[in-house]
Amino acid sequence: MFPVNFQKRSKMLSNTKSASGGNKINIIFAGEGGQGILTITKIFTSAAFKSGLDVAYIPSFGVEQRGTPLVAFITLDNSPLRYPKFDVADYVVVLQSRAVEAVSQFISPNTKVIFDSSTINFALLPKTSIQLFGIPATSIATSKYNPRSFNLIILGYLSKVFNLKPDLVFSEVMLLLGKKFKSKEAEAENKEAFYAGYEMVPERDNFSKAVFKPRQGAILVKGHGKSGEILPSRCKGCGICIAKCPVAALSFGEELGVLATPVPKVDLERCIACGNCRNFCPDAAISIDKI
Amino acid sequence: MDKIIPASWRTQTKPDFFCPGCGHGIILKQLGYAIDDLKIQEKTTFGIDIGCSLLAWDFFNIDTIQTHHGRTTPVMVGYKMSKPKRVALAYMGDGGGYAIGLQSLIYACFRNDPITVILVNNGNYAMTGGQMAPTTLPGEVTPTTPDGNPTGFGEGFKGPELLSTLCAKNAYIARATVSKPLLLRSVLKKAIKNQIDNNSFSFVEILSICPTNWKLGAKQCFSKLADVEEFYVPSEFSKKEQNVK
Numbered sequence: 001m002f003p004v005n006f007q008k009r010s011k012m013l014s015n016t017k018s019a020s021g022g023n024k025i026n027i028i029f030a031g032e033g034g035q036g037i038l039t040i041t042k043i044f045t046s047a048a049f050k051s052g053l054d055v056a057y058i059p060s061f062g063v064e065q066r067g068t069p070l071v072a073f074i075t076l077d078n079s080p081l082r083y084p085k086f087d088v089a090d091y092v093v094v095l096q097s098r099a100v101e102a103v104s105q106f107i108s109p110n111t112k113v114i115f116d117s118s119t120i121n122f123a124l125l126p127k128t129s130i131q132l133f134g135i136p137a138t139s140i141a142t143s144k145y146n147p148r149s150f151n152l153i154i155l156g157y158l159s160k161v162f163n164l165k166p167d168l169v170f171s172e173v174m175l176l177l178g179k180k181f182k183s184k185e186a187e188a189e190n191k192e193a194f195y196a197g198y199e200m201v202p203e204r205d206n207f208s209k210a211v212f213k214p215r216q217g218a219i220l221v222k223g224h225g226k227s228g229e230i231l232p233s234r235c236k237g238c239g240i241c242i243a244k245c246p247v248a249a250l251s252f253g254e255e256l257g258v259l260a261t262p263v264p265k266v267d268l269e270r271c272i273a274c275g276n277c278r279n280f281c282p283d284a285a286i287s288i289d290k291i
Numbered sequence: 292m293d294k295i296i297p298a299s300w301r302t303q304t305k306p307d308f309f310c311p312g313c314g315h316g317i318i319l320k321q322l323g324y325a326i327d328d329l330k331i332q333e334k335t336t337f338g339i340d341i342g343c344s345l346l347a348w349d350f351f352n353i354d355t356i357q358t359h360h361g362r363t364t365p366v367m368v369g370y371k372m373s374k375p376k377r378v379a380l381a382y383m384g385d386g387g388g389y390a391i392g393l394q395s396l397i398y399a400c401f402r403n404d405p406i407t408v409i410l411v412n413n414g415n416y417a418m419t420g421g422q423m424a425p426t427t428l429p430g431e432v433t434p435t436t437p438d439g440n441p442t443g444f445g446e447g448f449k450g451p452e453l454l455s456t457l458c459a460k461n462a463y464i465a466r467a468t469v470s471k472p473l474l475l476r477s478v479l480k481k482a483i484k485n486q487i488d489n490n491s492f493s494f495v496e497i498l499s500i501c502p503t504n505w506k507l508g509a510k511q512c513f514s515k516l517a518d519v520e521e522f523y524v525p526s527e528f529s530k531k532e533q534n535v536k
Contacts, residue, residue: 229295231295233306234305234306236306236310236311236312237311238311238312238313238502238509239312239508239509239510240312240317240509240513242509243508243509243510243513244509244513258306259311261311275293278293278295279293279317279320279321279472279473280317280472281316281317281320282309282312282313282314282315282316282317282320283305283306283307283316284295284296284297284300284305284320285295286295287293287294287295
């Protein structure tokens, strides 16, 4: 059953001491459905297993596809693992502010909390969390690579922390995600993101400014006998208004909406104020009328 | 002229929890406008089911009840019995109405209970990942029918046609679609008015889109909805003649 390689085991967790003093490491991953938490935890555990550790992996998630907290409990041990449950975690990885509540009971002063400092304000973390490691993964991924590669940056950093060989971890990434990389460039970009995460120095204080916020209030448009408003704070970027505009007066603009997707902009010269965009918009974010 | 947001919507909870492009938003918007037009915000009670429809639990500035799966119809029937002056709206998906809650729906229609049932049909169980539902079209690929929905499971459940065979004379049964929002609003208004004026059952099935589980963009979603509308034809259904005495 076990990949018995005891010599390898003794080396693996040498620089990581758990809260209880032994070499058993308890890790909690917490995020939100749709972020790819399950994918990176699967990659992480299988890479740890292939490095010769005993691994227990217990993901816990609801039936919902998105929007709810998702928690995965992982135990690594370099001797045979007897019992996979724990009350206090040695490492907590939090990637969404709404998931903080789900893990706060597992955090003690000895727990090392790794969090995405570009989306979570550190003040939101419970007071028992003292050892904070901030990684601005979302902002780095959005500015340098692909927004979706933020979880690979986290994975890269974690393989550094737990002494996993980066090449082994990335081969696991290719096993699980290889099909999703449509081109060689996408693969190279994600590999770069992963190794950037591996080399990353975490923020211990002076954390990055947290949380992406869309522009508040309405964009008012006026001219050609028409006036209207577009609200980036409500727009989710579904594109229904653009698909349903009969005169193609709408297109995606540069302003970002609540899910960091582009908000439509309107060409008032073409617009005939038919009201289709207002009637179809599921989020009440757009309305144009004749004056 | 309509406002950008219906007055009965709860602005503090927007943006809501529905996926981008969800048909629920379009339906609830027209329902909001209909409630504004009829001026019944103060006396309406809104019952919601389990499934994607439960994400509307804080959607309106209206008293809302969240019920067990498929039991929205009987809860609203009981509510209407105890408070006959209120307007009772039961809002559910095709799973809650046509699968687990079908017998409640049939008997509410059979007894001509004075409530309005609004059923959103997107052809799958959307919240759990788009599995096959009674309303899934033949040949459609879902996670539980990877080779296309075989016709051995039935060729799509036609609810309004079923209910129109056993409904009372003054019941209102209709099918609408999100591709025609203004028509949808007038159908919803008729259904609510039928409850208030005629004190009888009204039922509206609304064909909706599901960009997340259909895995399509906005434009392709509406072209697929046009195909769905050929199978489930949107219209009003009157009581079948053979049952009229």
